[in-house]
Amino acid sequence: MNWTWFHRLGSPPTFFRFAEKLAPWLAALALLLIGLAGYAGLFLAPPDYQQGDAFRIIYVHVPTAAISLSIYVLMAVAGAVALIWRMKLAEIAVVSAAPIGASFTAVALITGMLWGKPMWGAYWVWDARLTSELVLFFLYIGVIALNSAFNDPRAAARACAWLALVGVVNVPIVKYSVEWWNSLHQGSTLLSVQAIQKPKMSFDMLWPLLMSLAGFYLLFGAALLRRMQNLLLERERRARWVQDWLGEQN
Amino acid sequence: MSLVRALGSTVGRELRLAARAPAEAAQPLLFYLLVVALFPLGVAPNEPSLPVYAPALVWIAALLASLMTLERVFRNDYEDGTLEQLALAPLPLPLTVAAKLAAHWLLGGLPLVLAAPLLASGLGLDAATGRALTLALLLGTPTLVLLGGFAAALTVGLPRAGVLLPILVLPMLSPVLIFGAGAARAAAQGLDPAAPLYFLAALLALSLTLVPFAAAAALRNALEA
Numbered sequence: 374m375n376w377t378w379f380h381r382l383g384s385p386p387t388f389f390r391f392a393e394k395l396a397p398w399l400a401a402l403a404l405l406l407i408g409l410a411g412y413a414g415l416f417l418a419p420p421d422y423q424q425g426d427a428f429r430i431i432y433v434h435v436p437t438a439a440i441s442l443s444i445y446v447l448m449a450v451a452g453a454v455a456l457i458w459r460m461k462l463a464e465i466a467v468v469s470a471a472p473i474g475a476s477f478t479a480v481a482l483i484t485g486m487l488w489g490k491p492m493w494g495a496y497w498v499w500d501a502r503l504t505s506e507l508v509l510f511f512l513y514i515g516v517i518a519l520n521s522a523f524n525d526p527r528a529a530a531r532a533c534a535w536l537a538l539v540g541v542v543n544v545p546i547v548k549y550s551v552e553w554w555n556s557l558h559q560g561s562t563l564l565s566v567q568a569i570q571k572p573k574m575s576f577d578m579l580w581p582l583l584m585s586l587a588g589f590y591l592l593f594g595a596a597l598l599r600r601m602q603n604l605l606l607e608r609e610r611r612a613r614w615v616q617d618w619l620g621e622q623n
Numbered sequence: 624m625s626l627v628r629a630l631g632s633t634v635g636r637e638l639r640l641a642a643r644a645p646a647e648a649a650q651p652l653l654f655y656l657l658v659v660a661l662f663p664l665g666v667a668p669n670e671p672s673l674p675v676y677a678p679a680l681v682w683i684a685a686l687l688a689s690l691m692t693l694e695r696v697f698r699n700d701y702e703d704g705t706l707e708q709l710a711l712a713p714l715p716l717p718l719t720v721a722a723k724l725a726a727h728w729l730l731g732g733l734p735l736v737l738a739a740p741l742l743a744s745g746l747g748l749d750a751a752t753g754r755a756l757t758l759a760l761l762l763g764t765p766t767l768v769l770l771g772g773f774a775a776a777l778t779v780g781l782p783r784a785g786v787l788l789p790i791l792v793l794p795m796l797s798p799v800l801i802f803g804a805g806a807a808r809a810a811a812q813g814l815d816p817a818a819p820l821y822f823l824a825a826l827l828a829l830s831l832t833l834v835p836f837a838a839a840a841a842l843r844n845a846l847e848a
Binding site for chain 2: 508511514515518519522523525527531535536539540542543546547550551553554
């Protein structure tokens with residue numbers, strides 16, 4: 374197999390131009406899918422027999438919660454690449470993914486709280502899934518804080534890569550320990566959500582969800598590319614290719 | 624043999640350094656005792672639910688006390704250049720890190736464990752709960768020191784690492800808190816605390832084998848910067 378395309382993509386100028394072409398398409402497709410899923414979720418899907426219309430928040434909540442975890446894994450994989458091959462682009466990916474991951478986690482938490490108030494009667498309960506999502510949020514905040522504490526951006530990115538790698542080992546431990554902690558208590562009647570959360574979903578509710586999941590993934594892709602482009606411009610502002618590119622813009 | 628001697632002298636050096644500044648070495652223990660002593664002042668006198676919160680309180684105090692001094696574990700060596708010599712020395716850097724953290728645990732972690740039975744009886748815990756809490760601290764505080772040491776290594780060259788360190792490491796330490804306080808809670812309910820204690824031991828084994836490598840790599844990163 375020929376890997377030259379991969380190496381070429383690893384060079385900042387080539388990646389920048391590639392991202393410049395790809396990002397608008399990703400963003401447009403993401404908005405289209407999220408818009409359609411939003412319409413379908415709000416108007417076409419039937420109300421839930423138990424939760425009524427309140428369930429419709431899952432079309433935002435479930436995708437953001439699912440993606441918030443995969444962003445952390447992506448960050449750790451990019452971190453490993455950055456540490457093993459010292460690829461500048463992977464370092465930039467680590468640093469760029471963290472704020473997006475934190476935002477997705479925050480959206481998942483906030484939509485979950487809005488849903489929790491009418492369903493459970495409280496914005497916040499110390500349920501295992503909520504707590505591990507909150508810990509994930511703090512893990513993202515840690516990466517962002519660590520990155521901003523350094524003067525040297527490359528040392529910052531490598532430190533973040535290490536933190537993400539140690540964190541990704543920790544995430545499953547946190548998840549299962551929190552579940553274990555909660556199962557010590559008697560299951561609250563308010564909280565017997567497994568039945569509500571894992572319904573055998575009917576297809577007319579499910580397809581907007583899948584569509585919105587795809588849409589949010591594309592949105593993440595577009596946001597990541599744009600953030601990486603910004604960082605590249607900032608870090609390589611003295612490089613020739615940035616000057617050339619800026620010249621083309623005017 | 625020379626490996627063991629090198630490890631021994633690294634631990635010995637840390638202990639000697641601490642012995643020459645005894646007031647500083649006593650700070651984490653004092654902090655820990657003060658936090659635990661202040662908590663009952665915030666609730667009603669002779670509050671009957673105090674033993675319910677006691678394990679969590681002791682654990683939070685232990686977390687904060689062991690993080691308080693961890694910022695310094697590599698800092699002085701970094702500033703006076705010793706760390707660079709250690710990184711160049713034939714002794715593998717992960718082993719040096721492990722030895723330094725072991726010494727740090729002896730100074731900052733073990734006193735917290737030894738003081739725990741006293742605090743447990745002071746907070747109104749029964750003997751079995753106090754025992755479970757002490758054992759849990761014995762198994763859990765090395766993990767705190769290891770993960771805290773990793774974060775200290777990440778932030779060693781930074782000017783304001785003091786606040787950053789807890790932000791980095793506290794979320795990762797939530798399993799230790801869960802199982803550590805869980806052991807005491809299980810004992811308080813008359814259950815066998817073995818399961819959470821085993822979990823703590825497993826976390827310790829995992830972090831003891833992996834964290835020194837990550838911490839050594841983080842130190843090298845800081846030295847390169």
